[in-house]
Amino acid sequence: GAGVSQSPSNKVTEKGKDVELRCDPISGHTALYWYRQRLGQGLEFLIYFQGNSAPDKSGLPSDRFSAERTGESVSTLTIQRTQQEDSAVYLCASSLVSSTGELFFGEGSRLTVL
Amino acid sequence: TQLLEQSPQFLSIQEGENLTVYCNSSSVFSSLQWYRQEPGEGPVLLVTVVTGGEVKKLKRLTFQFGDARKDSSLHITAAQPGDTGLYLCAGAGPSNTGKLIFGQGTTLQVKP
Structure with missing residues (x-):
């Protein structure tokens, strides 16, 4: 696709x-990020994949959160035993490998935990 | 831990006014980016600054990177309602891993 695609766009649980939230990055982008954004706030870093390197998981808030990426393609973010405080928009972004590279974001997956 | 502090968090102004948004840290960044986000969408890159003291202009927007590469500012001249949105700064650490850390954002409302 032309841009970063995320699904589902909305999830109530x-x-x-x-x-499980899915991210399909721009083809050829080796870097992939997951961020969490609470209403009206900034982006909280969760995890970063860069090529075949070990992912930077330093932002995952608890062991209920995990993410995988197959090669340089699709990534899934899994949240187990969801809590109400997990309610947020989860944004995925991809970029070409570079410390100054532009991040291209998807529209996000809005998660509501009742 | 690298942190980026943005100020102010909220700004509501009239069309035609000028404003400045600040992004500060105690850490040095190899580069710093500014993004703008509209409701229901992902952030979109406005500019990247990489050199200490660098100034970049994008129409009515002026971006500056501090000499020590620890802070940045965004100045908007003669704000328009179309400038309304969430402005985010994001810094890349000196180790050049590519990992970007975002500030908490500045919500700007420009009233006609």
């Missing part, structure tokens, strides 16, 4: 359920 019950507390305690597991959810």
Whole structure:
């Protein structure tokens, strides 16, 4: 596709359920990021994949959060045993490898935990 | 831990006014980016600054990177309602890993 694609765009779930969010980056982009954004706030770094290097997981808030990426393609962010404080928009971004590279963002997955 | 502090967090002004948004840190960044985000969308890059003291202009927007590469500012001249949105600064650490850390954002509302 032309841009970063995320699914689902909206997800409502019950507390305690597991959810899986998907990100399809721009073809050829080796770097992929997941961020969390609470209403009206900035972006909280979660995890960063760069090529075949070990991912930087330093932003994952708890062991309920995990993410995988297959090569340089699709990534999934999994949240186990969801809590109400997990409610947020989860944004995925990709970029060409570079410390000054532009991040291209998807429109996000809005997660609501009841 | 690298942190970026943005100020002010909220700004509501009249069309035609000027404003400045600040992005500060105690850490040195190899580069710094500014993004603008509209409701329901992902952030979109406005500019990247990489050299200490660098100034870049984008129409009515002027971006400056501090000499020590620890801070940056965004100045908007004669703000328009179309400038309304969330402005985010993002810094890349000196180790050049590519990991970007974002500030908490400045919500700008420009009233006609």
